[in-house]
Amino acid sequence: MTIERASGANGWVPVAASEDVIPRHVFQGKLLGQELAIWRADDGYVNIWENRCLHRGVRLSIGINTGTELICQYHGWRYANRNAGCTYIPAHPADAPPRTICNRTYPVREAAGLIWTHLDAVEPAFPALTEAPLVLRAMPLRAVPAAVEAALAAWSVEGLTAEGDLRFGDGSSQLQLYVQAVDAGQSVIRGVLTGALAGQGLVVLRRLNTALTALTRQLEAEALAAPAPAPIAPVYARVSEELAEMPGLEADLADGPGKIRVTLAAKKMVANGIVSLELKPLRGVLPTFQPGAHIDVALPSGLVRQYSLVNAPGETDRYVIGVKREAQSTGGSEAIHEHLREGDLLAISEPRNNFTLRRDAAQTIFIAGGIGVTPLLAMSAALAGDGQDFQLHYFAAGQEHLAFQDRLAALGDRLTPHLGLDPAATAAKLRDILAQPGPAKQVYVCGPGPMLDATLKIAAEAGWPDNSVHFEYFKNTQTLDDSQAFEIALARSAVTLQVPAGKSILQVLRENGIKMASSCGQGACGTCKVRVLEGTPDHQDVYLNASEKASNATIMTCVSRAKTDRLILDL
Structure with missing residues (x-):
C-alpha cells in the first residue's frame, strides 16, 4: 500500500464528509479561521457559505435548511440555494431585497466521499481521486497544521498487520491523507482508502483508526508543551450599504438585457399557444430571484421583451419562462415560437421584481x-x-x-x-x-x-x-398624451431640464447623461419609478394603484408627465 499526503493550507481541502452533509441539516465547518456553513439542497447541490447572516451576524449553521433556502433563525432572512442571495426579509415583506444582499460563497466539489473547498484567489488543480473509496473517520486534534503534516509525512503503517488479516503490502491499495487546517492550532486529519483494502470495510477502518488515534494523542501532547499560537483572524465579506439603507429598487437595477449569457436548454409546448423556455447560464450561477420577478430577453432580431420567471424556490440552476404566441405579435412572441431552437444563445438581464410577494398573510x-x-x-x-x-x-x-x-x-x-x-x-x-x-x-x-x-x-x-x-x-393599453411640455428639476444633481412635447422624462434624463434603469418602457413594470418632491404628476402608467397615484409621491418616467409647469424629482 502507498500513502499520499496533502497540505492543508493551499489548494483543494476536504472540510466535511459527504455523510456529514445530510438533507435538511446544516454542517458547521472551518478552514484557516473562516467558519463555514455547509448544507445540501434537495436537488443535491452542496453549498459552502460564510457562516453568518448578513443582518446581525448570527451563525447560519444553526439556521433552517428548507431544501431550497437557508433561513436565519434570528430575524428570518432567507438565502437561496447556489447563489446565496437574500430572497426575503420579514421586516420588509412588501419589498424585494436588493440583489447586492448576497452571502459570501466558497467553491465546492464533492468527490471520493468528501466535500472540498479552497480559499485561493485562483482555482487550483483538483487532486486525482478514485471514486467509491473507503472514507476514514475524521480525526480532529489541537495541533498546529504544519506539525500534523510533518508527522504524517514520517508516519507509516508498519505493525498494523500484526494479526495477519490485512495485506497492507498490496500495491493496488492507496491511503490518501489530508490535513484540514481549521485554525492556527487546530487541525483535522481526513483520509480515503482505495484498492483491495477498501473492500475489507470495518476491519481496516478500525486498524487505521487505532493507529491514527495514537498519532493524534502524541501530537496533542507535544502541542501542550509549546505556547499556543494566536488564532487566525477571519476575513469577513464586506456588507453593502444597502443593508442599512434599503434604497428603492430603481437604485439597484442594471439597465438592459446584456448582463447574462444563457443557452436555451429546453423548449416545449406547455399549453395551446404557450411555449416554455428553460434558460441555463453559460458559466457560473444565476443571480437570485424572488417570486414575481421578471427578466428582459434580448432576441436575435434585436427586440427586447419582458417575461416573468415561473421558477419554484429550489430551481436556482436555470430560469424558466412561458411565452404566449400573440395573434397580433409585433415580432417578439413570433420569433420565440418560430425561430428559437434548443442550444441557441441569448442575452438576458438580471431579474427585476416589482410584483413582490408578502409571506406574512393569513x-x-x-x-x-x-x-x-x-x-x-x-x-x-x-x-x-x-x-x-x-x-x-x-x-x-x-x-x-x-x-x-x-x-x-x-x-x-x-x-x-x-x-x-x-x-x-x-x-x-x-x-x-x-x-x-x-x-x-x-x-x-x-x-x-x-x-x-x-x-x-x-x-x-x-x-x-x-x-x-x-x-x-402585461402592457399599458391606455392612450398616452405626450403633447405637453414642462420642466423638471433634479434635486440631488442641481440640474434643471426641459421636457418637450413628444419626449418622455426618461428620454430627456438619458440624453443629459443621467443613468436611469428601465424595462418595459410602457409604465407597466415600475422599474423607472422616481420620487416626486414637488409638483403634480400626470400619471399615465398602469403600475401604481389608485391611492399611490393620489399621493403623487412617485412617477413613472417612461410615460407619465406633469400637470404643473414644473416637477422636482429626487434625482
Whole structure:
C-alpha cells in the first residue's frame, strides 16, 4: 500500500464528509479561521457559505435548511440555494431585497466521499481521486497544521498487520491523507482508502483508526508543551450599504438585457399557444430571484421583451419562462415560437421584481388570466413550500389553455380552474372570490388588461384596501398624451431640464447623461419609478394603484408627465 499526503493550507481541502452533509441539516465547518456553513439542497447541490447572516451576524449553521433556502433563525432572512442571495426579509415583506444582499460563497466539489473547498484567489488543480473509496473517520486534534503534516509525512503503517488479516503490502491499495487546517492550532486529519483494502470495510477502518488515534494523542501532547499560537483572524465579506439603507429598487437595477449569457436548454409546448423556455447560464450561477420577478430577453432580431420567471424556490440552476404566441405579435412572441431552437444563445438581464410577494398573510388569493399565471405559479410554489394558506384561481378559455400543467398538478386542491367564461360570468366569479376582504388577506392578480381592470374595480367595491391588492399588467393599453411640455428639476444633481412635447422624462434624463434603469418602457413594470418632491404628476402608467397615484409621491418616467409647469424629482 502507498500513502499520499496533502497540505492543508493551499489548494483543494476536504472540510466535511459527504455523510456529514445530510438533507435538511446544516454542517458547521472551518478552514484557516473562516467558519463555514455547509448544507445540501434537495436537488443535491452542496453549498459552502460564510457562516453568518448578513443582518446581525448570527451563525447560519444553526439556521433552517428548507431544501431550497437557508433561513436565519434570528430575524428570518432567507438565502437561496447556489447563489446565496437574500430572497426575503420579514421586516420588509412588501419589498424585494436588493440583489447586492448576497452571502459570501466558497467553491465546492464533492468527490471520493468528501466535500472540498479552497480559499485561493485562483482555482487550483483538483487532486486525482478514485471514486467509491473507503472514507476514514475524521480525526480532529489541537495541533498546529504544519506539525500534523510533518508527522504524517514520517508516519507509516508498519505493525498494523500484526494479526495477519490485512495485506497492507498490496500495491493496488492507496491511503490518501489530508490535513484540514481549521485554525492556527487546530487541525483535522481526513483520509480515503482505495484498492483491495477498501473492500475489507470495518476491519481496516478500525486498524487505521487505532493507529491514527495514537498519532493524534502524541501530537496533542507535544502541542501542550509549546505556547499556543494566536488564532487566525477571519476575513469577513464586506456588507453593502444597502443593508442599512434599503434604497428603492430603481437604485439597484442594471439597465438592459446584456448582463447574462444563457443557452436555451429546453423548449416545449406547455399549453395551446404557450411555449416554455428553460434558460441555463453559460458559466457560473444565476443571480437570485424572488417570486414575481421578471427578466428582459434580448432576441436575435434585436427586440427586447419582458417575461416573468415561473421558477419554484429550489430551481436556482436555470430560469424558466412561458411565452404566449400573440395573434397580433409585433415580432417578439413570433420569433420565440418560430425561430428559437434548443442550444441557441441569448442575452438576458438580471431579474427585476416589482410584483413582490408578502409571506406574512393569513390567506393569499391568486387570480390568473391566461399567460398571467406565470408569476403566480412561482408565488404559489413559494407559499406551498412554507405551508401557507393560499388559493390560485386560474381563468382560461379551456383545459388546453392551462399552462404548465405539471406545476399546476403539484398545487392539488389549492388550484381552482375557471374555464370558458364570458366577461359577465368572469365578473360574477370574481365577485364570489373577492366577497370577503380581511385585514390579514392579500390578493395578487395578473392577466389581460380588461380582466385586471375588472378585478381592481370589483375588489374596491368589495372593500379591499389598495395595499392588499397587488397587480401586474402585461402592457399599458391606455392612450398616452405626450403633447405637453414642462420642466423638471433634479434635486440631488442641481440640474434643471426641459421636457418637450413628444419626449418622455426618461428620454430627456438619458440624453443629459443621467443613468436611469428601465424595462418595459410602457409604465407597466415600475422599474423607472422616481420620487416626486414637488409638483403634480400626470400619471399615465398602469403600475401604481389608485391611492399611490393620489399621493403623487412617485412617477413613472417612461410615460407619465406633469400637470404643473414644473416637477422636482429626487434625482
